[in-house]
Amino acid sequence: MTTSTAQSQPAPAWLLQREVALCPCGCIGKRRKGSYVAKTLSGASGVLRQAMSSDDIAAQPGLLQRLDPRIKLVSLLGLLVTVALLRSLPLLAGAYVVTLVLAAASKLSVTFFIKRVWLFIPIFTGIVVLPATLSIITPGHVVLPLWTWHGQPQGFTEQGLHSAGLIITRVATSISLVVLLTLTTPWVRLLAALRSIGVPRMFVLIIGMAYRYLFLLLDTVDDMYTARKARTLGGGGDSAAGRRFVAASAGTLFGKAHQLSEEVHQAMLARGYTGDARSLQVFRLRRIDVVWTICAAAGAVALLLADRGLGG
Amino acid sequence: MHIPDGYLSPQTSAVFTVSMLPLWWQSARQVRKVVKSRYVPLLALGAAFSFVIMMFNVPIPDGTTAHAVGGALIAILLGPWAAGIAVSIALLIQALFFGDGGVLAFPVNAFNMAVLLPFVAYGVYRLLAGNAALTSPRRVWSAAVGAYAGLNAAALATAIEFGVQPDLFHKADGTPLYSPFHLSQSIPAMMLPHLLIAGLVEAAVTAGVLTYLQRANVPVLRINAPNVALTPAEVARRPVSPVRVGMVTLGILALISPLGLLAPGGAFGEDAPEDLDLARYHLSAVPTGLQKYTDFWGNALLPGYGDGSPWQYVVSAIIGMAAIAVVAGALVWLLRRVRGGEAGAADIDGGSGVDTPPVKEGSGSPA
Amino acid sequence: MTEPVLACSDLRYAYLERFAALDGVSLSVAPGETVALLGANGCGKSTLLKVLDGLIFPDSGEFHAFGEQVLEDKLEDEQFNKGFRGRVGFVFQNSDAQVFSPTVREEIAFGCLQLGLDRATTADRVDDVVSMLDIGELVDRAPYQLSGGQKKRVAIASVLVMNPEVLLFDEPTAALDPRTQFWLIELLHQLRTAGKTIVLASHDLDTLPELADRCLVFSEEHRVVADAPTGELLADHDLLLRVNLVHERSQLLRR
Numbered sequence: 001m002t003t004s005t006a007q008s009q010p011a012p013a014w015l016l017q018r019e020v021a022l023c024p025c026g027c028i029g030k031r032r033k034g035s036y037v038a039k040t041l042s043g044a045s046g047v048l049r050q051a052m053s054s055d056d057i058a059a060q061p062g063l064l065q066r067l068d069p070r071i072k073l074v075s076l077l078g079l080l081v082t083v084a085l086l087r088s089l090p091l092l093a094g095a096y097v098v099t100l101v102l103a104a105a106s107k108l109s110v111t112f113f114i115k116r117v118w119l120f121i122p123i124f125t126g127i128v129v130l131p132a133t134l135s136i137i138t139p140g141h142v143v144l145p146l147w148t149w150h151g152q153p154q155g156f157t158e159q160g161l162h163s164a165g166l167i168i169t170r171v172a173t174s175i176s177l178v179v180l181l182t183l184t185t186p187w188v189r190l191l192a193a194l195r196s197i198g199v200p201r202m203f204v205l206i207i208g209m210a211y212r213y214l215f216l217l218l219d220t221v222d223d224m225y226t227a228r229k230a231r232t233l234g235g236g237g238d239s240a241a242g243r244r245f246v247a248a249s250a251g252t253l254f255g256k257a258h259q260l261s262e263e264v265h266q267a268m269l270a271r272g273y274t275g276d277a278r279s280l281q282v283f284r285l286r287r288i289d290v291v292w293t294i295c296a297a298a299g300a301v302a303l304l305l306a307d308r309g310l311g312g
Numbered sequence: 313m314h315i316p317d318g319y320l321s322p323q324t325s326a327v328f329t330v331s332m333l334p335l336w337w338q339s340a341r342q343v344r345k346v347v348k349s350r351y352v353p354l355l356a357l358g359a360a361f362s363f364v365i366m367m368f369n370v371p372i373p374d375g376t377t378a379h380a381v382g383g384a385l386i387a388i389l390l391g392p393w394a395a396g397i398a399v400s401i402a403l404l405i406q407a408l409f410f411g412d413g414g415v416l417a418f419p420v421n422a423f424n425m426a427v428l429l430p431f432v433a434y435g436v437y438r439l440l441a442g443n444a445a446l447t448s449p450r451r452v453w454s455a456a457v458g459a460y461a462g463l464n465a466a467a468l469a470t471a472i473e474f475g476v477q478p479d480l481f482h483k484a485d486g487t488p489l490y491s492p493f494h495l496s497q498s499i500p501a502m503m504l505p506h507l508l509i510a511g512l513v514e515a516a517v518t519a520g521v522l523t524y525l526q527r528a529n530v531p532v533l534r535i536n537a538p539n540v541a542l543t544p545a546e547v548a549r550r551p552v553s554p555v556r557v558g559m560v561t562l563g564i565l566a567l568i569s570p571l572g573l574l575a576p577g578g579a580f581g582e583d584a585p586e587d588l589d590l591a592r593y594h595l596s597a598v599p600t601g602l603q604k605y606t607d608f609w610g611n612a613l614l615p616g617y618g619d620g621s622p623w624q625y626v627v628s629a630i631i632g633m634a635a636i637a638v639v640a641g642a643l644v645w646l647l648r649r650v651r652g653g654e655a656g657a658a659d660i661d662g663g664s665g666v667d668t669p670p671v672k673e674g675s676g677s678p679a
Numbered sequence: 680m681t682e683p684v685l686a687c688s689d690l691r692y693a694y695l696e697r698f699a700a701l702d703g704v705s706l707s708v709a710p711g712e713t714v715a716l717l718g719a720n721g722c723g724k725s726t727l728l729k730v731l732d733g734l735i736f737p738d739s740g741e742f743h744a745f746g747e748q749v750l751e752d753k754l755e756d757e758q759f760n761k762g763f764r765g766r767v768g769f770v771f772q773n774s775d776a777q778v779f780s781p782t783v784r785e786e787i788a789f790g791c792l793q794l795g796l797d798r799a800t801t802a803d804r805v806d807d808v809v810s811m812l813d814i815g816e817l818v819d820r821a822p823y824q825l826s827g828g829q830k831k832r833v834a835i836a837s838v839l840v841m842n843p844e845v846l847l848f849d850e851p852t853a854a855l856d857p858r859t860q861f862w863l864i865e866l867l868h869q870l871r872t873a874g875k876t877i878v879l880a881s882h883d884l885d886t887l888p889e890l891a892d893r894c895l896v897f898s899e900e901h902r903v904v905a906d907a908p909t910g911e912l913l914a915d916h917d918l919l920l921r922v923n924l925v926h927e928r929s930q931l932l933r934r
Contacts, residue, residue, distance in 0.1 A: 077415070077416075080416050081322050083317075084317065084321070084322040084325070084416055087483065087489055140486055158487075159486050159487040163489075166489060167318050171318040171414075174316075174317035174414060174416070175316075175317070178407070178408060181408075182408055182409055188780070200336070200337070206352060206355050206397060206398070207401050207404065207405070208356075209356030210359035210398075210401050210402070210405065211360075211405065213359075213360035214363055262353050263771065264777075265353050266734045266776075267776050267777040268789075269734060270764065270769045271764065271837065271841065272760065272761060272764040272765065272793035273789075274757070274760065
């Protein structure tokens with residue numbers, strides 16, 4: 001008697017034999033770079049994972065970590081508004097330097113912080129602001145003529161460059177402030193802070209769940225590309241079968257994700273969850289919160305007053 | 313379509329914040345009434361789905377990117393208020409964790425993509441679909457047209473919000489303080505890619521998933537349309553598990569993903585931030601994308617072309633792009649026929665169609 | 680006879696309106712009783728437990744708990760919700776679904792805080808349960824860092840801390856190592872002697888005599904085919920064979 005049971009079919013003979021893998025092991029020197037999309041996706045889930053579960057950074061004994069999350073959220077929103085109101089380039093640059101100081105005071109690696117922020121800027125702002133530096137979009141005093149049009153020199157204008165500088169510095173400072181908030185606050189406490197500043201329960205509940213799904217969706221799509229890559233090893237091949245395979249494996253994963261998420265929801269309901277995430281940790285305002293609030297408010301007012309004097 | 317912080321004056325953000333607050337409050341109320349707690353996972357899934365769809369974007373030269381949103385589909389399945397919540401949440405997560413779209417600009421982005429888009433899409437869909445059976449083809453093309461109109465309405469709103477900035481907020485010497493692009497520049501720059509690409513992607517995703525649901529899972533279609541009578545054929549139909557629905561949704565995502573290859577090697581493209589080199593983003597990212605683009609089309613359309621000299625890449629890239637152009641052209645032609653040659657006009661309708669009456673949901677509980 | 684704590688009559692439930700999971704199931708559980716639900720995989724045990732915990736609602740039939748009918752609508756009422764959730768605790772089969780908080784301490788405190796207990800009382804209760812279940816060294820760790828057995832202990836702690844009258848266990852001993860299994864059986868004993876009402880789903884017949892007073896057997900057609908004291912039921916080999924609870928080569932039949 002082999003491993004099969006009395007009722008079931010006997011196992012096929014090949015399963016009971018030892019055999020080498022379907023393809024021989026080893027390298028033959030033929031390699032491909034990872035798929036662009038796969039990289040995009042795994043990069044995305046990587047950044048997301050890093051962003052959302054940066055609990056080790058959030059657990060460090062830094063300045064911002066010690067603040068009450070509600071105070072942090074509200075004060076950073078206030079600083080964002082201040083930055084948006086500034087009209088002077090030197091003051092904006094100064095505000096950016098302040099965010100670096102805050103990062104250092106919160107035990108963040110400053111190089112990591114700078115990279116993290118500037119990663120976003122070229123894509124969402126850098127490229128698109130370039131045409132606005134030219135006289136065709138922003139007319140004004142041409143500082144670097146590139147060509148002439150009807151006898152008028154055309155090129156970079158002072159106004160265009162100044163405007164681009166304003167935008168890029170402002171975007172960098174704004175993103176820095178947001179990154180400071182998300183890096184120094186554990187996800188759960190951030191949700192609780194959102195709830196306590198008046199975001200409806202329903203939203204907080206869905207945000208919490210959406211984030212769990214997000215990883216699973218990104219991983220799933222990522223896997224689909226990996227699978228497609230594996231399928232097209234030799235180039236060409238049976239693409240219909242490949243698609244079916246990809247869809248099936250992705251579907252299984254997706255189904256599991258959905259099921260797990262639904263069960264988590266039920267488990268929360270079973271213990272009395274009605275949309276309000278309560279935490280054992282007490283939000284208590286301490287002296288550091290008061291000091292911080294005063295400093296932030298004073299800084300914001302000083303910046304705005306200075307801006308009145310310098311800008312215009 | 314995500315407006316970053318720094319492009320809009322805080323005054324603009326303030327106006328939108330004040331107008332969004334009652335809308336969010338109302339959507340939370342509506343959803344609690346219509347969707348009920350057991351559909352919360354579905355809404356969360358919608359938010360995640362919208363997030364992933366928005367990742368596939370094409371940069372356009374006025375400070376934004378073009379991409380589908382997925383809001384039209386959620387509006388049709390769960391109602392426009394629910395879509396408002398799902399898309400708002402996707403936008404919030406993007407703003408907080410990716411820096412994609414600003415935090416101060418979040419209410420503006422939410423107005424464009426989470427309110428305007430689903431309501432225009434849903435309004436057009438309900439107008440065109442009438443009382444057709446849940447599994448009729450009429451529902452599918454109505455949804456596609458609605459999605460196209462909704463996305464372009466959102467794009468137009470974004471363009472206008474940008475375009476008014478330099479006239480309203482500038483220094484004495486004319487230096488724009490916020491977005492430097494005027495209406496005459498921002499509208500064409502926004503509308504062209506949305507009319508040509510993103511709108512079609514939104515329409516294709518919506519119609520594709522809907523067609524699949526018609527065959528596979530009619531109960532899901534009934535969540536937001538409990539009063540539409542079922543035909544005997546629909547009653548007899550055997551529903552398929554949500555697992556397969558998910559499969560197909562992701563399959564459609566995979567099919568539209570070549571469009572995402574046009575996006576620059578952005579924040580998401582690099583695993584290691586140490587590699588960060590600004591010049592690379594401008595100079596070599598798109599070619600890398602192009603090469604992979606070639607890979608995809610090479611494998612899909614021209615087996616064997618993907619592994620050799622640069623010439624083959626170029627050839628298959630050209631063929632790939634031509635294929636996209638043909639498909640896009642055919643879809644535009646089809647839409648024009650379907651809508652009596654008014655494909656262009658509908659967007660203006662959509663833009664002014666903020667007051668398209670949202671069809672009131674019946675109080676009947678979901679099936 | 681005392682009034683039953685849980686009473687179901689003629690429950691029917693189908694997933695996606697089509698795949699039946701319960702087909703006319705009735706059940707009545709007296710206070711302090713331990714009832715086991717037996718049946719092969721997919722026969723509807725988990726579905727019944729979820730109905731008993733007010734997580735899903737039958738398509739037809741009624742479910743009463745503590746003398747009141749449980750309806751989706753009523754559970755939206757804050758008072759009723761707190762009353763019901765506080766008196767019925769559910770230990771899921773999949774511990775991964777049940778531990779979702781950032782730390783073990785937060786996880787265990789979750790239920791009490793949701794039910795409106797103040798933080799100081801909650802913290803005391805958490806400490807008591809932690810020492811009772813001997814998981815003191817785990818409290819500051821993240822649930823995803825735990826082993827399967829540890830997760831199960833945390834999941835049980837997070838339910839016990841609410842001190843429910845009725846405990847529902849879905850496959851409590853499945854996928855646990857022998858030591859944890861033994862520990863769990865001991866714990867269930869303690870809970871029984873403490874007067875808790877327990878309903879558990881299982882297909883592990885070996886441990887049954889120690890666990891349950893009474894057994895309900897589900898057929899693969901999603902109906903209850905037997906309802907008898909444990910000893911009596913385990914002697915009925917034909918029945919066990921028919922409902923696919925034992926295989927003809929199982930140890931049990933050789934005894």
